């Protein structure tokens with residue numbers, strides 16, 4: 125088996141600019157290895173959301189190459205994109221729930237799209253909403269929910285289909301520390317079932333609570349990788365946490 129078969133996503137010298145502005149991301153080279161857990165950190169404006177947008181196929185890079193699930197994204201025909209998107213679960217910073225659908229129907233959506241029969245939806249969707257602490261809000265629509273409740277529906281929707289890659293942009297931004305830990309446990313559980321996870325966060329407590337995760341640190345559009353852990357296959361127990369991070 126070639127070495128590339130062990131890569132889920134690889135960015136090779138990727139740059140991104142919006143319009144004619146200077147690049148907001150420069151020379152990004154990293155690999156996401158299957159089954160790993162990544163935190164993406166960096167100050168506000170460092171480029172976290174922009175990087176994630178390229179990962180969830182909402183933004184093409186201005187230069188460089190991206191391989192994902194064995195496909196070259198630059199040359200991939202547009203009609204093959206939906207097939208790739210179905211392997212992804214995304215928690216957006218602004219949730220993007222469908223406002224006229226109940227919490228149940230929002231979470232059921234990926235399963236319905238995947239053709240799961242109605243009789244087989246109820247248990248997993250209800251269980252997932254209970255797990256995120258919304259068992260009592262199953263029939264609520266997003267407009268009647270708090271920010272934290274909407275965020276939890278968005279997370280439940282992103283993980284219900286067991287994606288190969290879960291991409292979450294500040295998924296604990298609107299919840300209290302106890303719920304943040306609970307949501308992190310959900311991501312860990314997904315990860316232990318084989319999902320590769322990448323979570324953008326400012327929350328250093330989250331990072332500290334998962335010492336075996338890999339840290340992707342952005343600084344003004346550059347990715348710091350002092351140990352090379354973001355380019356080479358992870359070894360057991362290896363941490364990319366360099367000394368300055370998490371303090």
Ligand SMILES: Nc1ncnc2c1ncn2[C@@H]1O[C@H](COP(=O)(O)OP(=O)(O)OP(=O)(O)O)[C@@H](O)[C@H]1O
Pocket residue numbers: 142148166167168169170171172173174175
């Ligand atoms: N659609 C856009 N058009 C033009 N510039 C943009 C656009 N989106 C982001 N930018 C710029 O790109 C840079 C990186 O923004 P990005 O949102 O990726 O950062 P971030 O690290 O996610 O920030 P935050 O933590 O505040 O969400 C910023 O300078 C921002 O102003």
